[in-house]
Amino acid sequence: MIDWLQNILWFLPDGLRDIAVQVIFIALQIVPLVVVLILCVAFLTYFERKVIGYMQNRIGPNRVGPRGWFQPFADVIKLLLKEVIVPSRANRFLFFVAPLLSIVPALATWAVMPLFPGFAIAQIDAALLYILALTSLAVYGVILAGWASNSKYAFLGAMRSAAQIVAYEIAMGFALVGVLMAGGSLNLGVITEAQSGGILNWFWLPLFPLFLVYFISGVAETNRAPFDVAEGESEIVAGFHVEYSGVAFAIFFLAEYANMILIAGLTAVMFFGGWHSFFAGSWFGGLDGTPLAFLREPSLAWLCLKIAFFLFCFLWLRATFPRYRYDQIMRLGWKVFIPVTLVWIMVEGAMMVAQVGPWSS
Amino acid sequence: MITLLIFWWLALVLVGAAIGVIVSRNPVYAAMYLILSFVTSAVLWLLLEAEFLAIVLVLVYVGAVMVLFLFVVMMLDVNVAAVREGFTRYAPIGAAVAVIIVAEVLSLVWIKASGLPLATPLASQGGDHSNTREIGLALFGGHVFEFEVAAFVLLLAIVAAIMLTQRQRPGLKVQDISAQVKVRREDRVRIVKVQAERDA
Secondary structure, X not given: OHHHHHHHOOOOOHHHHHHHHHHHHHHHHHHHHHHHHHHHHHHHHHHHHHHHHHHOXXXXXXXXXXXXXXXXXXXXXXXXXXXXXXXXXXXXXXXXHHHHHHHHHHHHHHHHOOOEOOEOOOOOOOHHHHHHHHHHHHHHHHHHHHHHOOOHHHHHHHHHHHHHHHHHHHHHHHHHHHHHHHHOOOOHHHHHHOOOOOHHHOOOOOOHHHHHHHHHHHHHHOOOOOOHHHOOHHHHOOHHHOOOOHHXXXXXXXHHHHHHHHHHHHHHHHHOOOOOOOXXXXXXXXXXXXXXHHHHOOOHHHHHHHHHHHHHHHHHHHHHOOOOOHHHHHHHHXXXXXXXXXXXXXXXXXHHHOOOOOOOO | OHHHHHHHHHHHHHHHHHHHHHHOOOHHHHHHHHHHHXXXXXXXXXXXXXXXXHXXXXXXXXXXXXXXXXXXXXXXXXXXXXXXXOHHHHHHHHHHHHHHHHHHHHHHHHHHHHOOHHHOOOOOOOOXXXXXXXXXXXXXXXXXXHHHHHHHHHHHHHHHHHHHHOOOXXXXXXXOHHHHHHOOHHHHOOOOOXXXXXXX
């Protein structure tokens, strides 16, 4: 691939050509990933409306295309054609920067996601920290949107969201400390490798409380129901994006769903073995030599399957629970999750010293 | 060559952002400029192959400290004009600090020019070298005592900060969540059997 690019770009001088080849090579990895992600977001909105529809004994969208499959495209076209209205006293610059600040971290984090054995766009050693740093940047989009709109409702939404994200980020960070201890590395690829050898070797078992804390904090970080006080339709209309319309609103929408996919993906990678197969363990040793032996191979399909399951959980939570009250959110974050993670990190340390299970070796 | 170009470009952005922090009239803009300068200096550290420090800088300062800053700046209606009146009063102190910083920078340049052993350039370690691992080994290997002392001091600071905010006013109406959770149906609802009315 690199040689081929070198040949195509023969007309450039040597030094420049090497750089150009590197840039093109990286772009060729990034563009397909982003396109697939955005398509996933589109169909996730369809999936959400269908799942919640059936949970509420309705049918959901079924008019556009066969079974309503083209509904997301209809929505996108509608949003693209709408006028973007800027409130008269809004801060124009920050008003337009805010949606970009919320989408960029959601997409940039995918750079370190181990997609299949031995592959991530960037195999960096501090991947876990990189993820924490980028997810903590997402809050700026929300805060600035709320402030720049010059609207009471948007501002209230932004303040709520800021407080909520600050609270849950700590619990999330501690949960990641547990993963880092179990995996022995900050590199997500190495963490996935450390979970090889069957369902019981995945980290959900030794780190079960941390898994729960991480996933619930993830729901809170993405401002999804039941933690969607930042939007809170019943009291503050639509919260931080109440003044946004058209494409600007679509970008917030995209960022929210991209973040959901990201949290689902990270949960799968850190607690459910990433691209490892469900059938990898010795329990399913009987499959070897049969035509079904391919099921034991690690692949991207397993990761996608796990991501889809956790996305379903997001929708399931939304359809099931009423919105949390603000003080209950704060209590859960500060007084329940943080102590739980701290205690479990101690327990995990003890388990590692005592060599419990296959995880501590 | 390319590294040098990137460095100069980032250095320009960094200085511009730093100037933006002090000259912008809007405190929210000042905070945003400060964020920009943090991110730029993180990228400068990346150029020095210190990826761990770079990411931690973004995580701690941009991800946590500046969120709280922005929170406060947005909540308080800061009167910038009133703050500016203090400028002439504090100008001498500011000038003194500036002079000291310039002197420090010049002394570093002087050391480097004089070729003392301090000035040996940092060895470049190549792509496989893990800066994160090295810092971990140094922190938890040779310097574990100092590390734990620092952690203890920070813990004390947290406890002290929480103590400062804990003011109990008498007569405060607080919800007792555990009591709310413990409530059973029998405590709230009484089912009364009412005789159906019969024709006389």
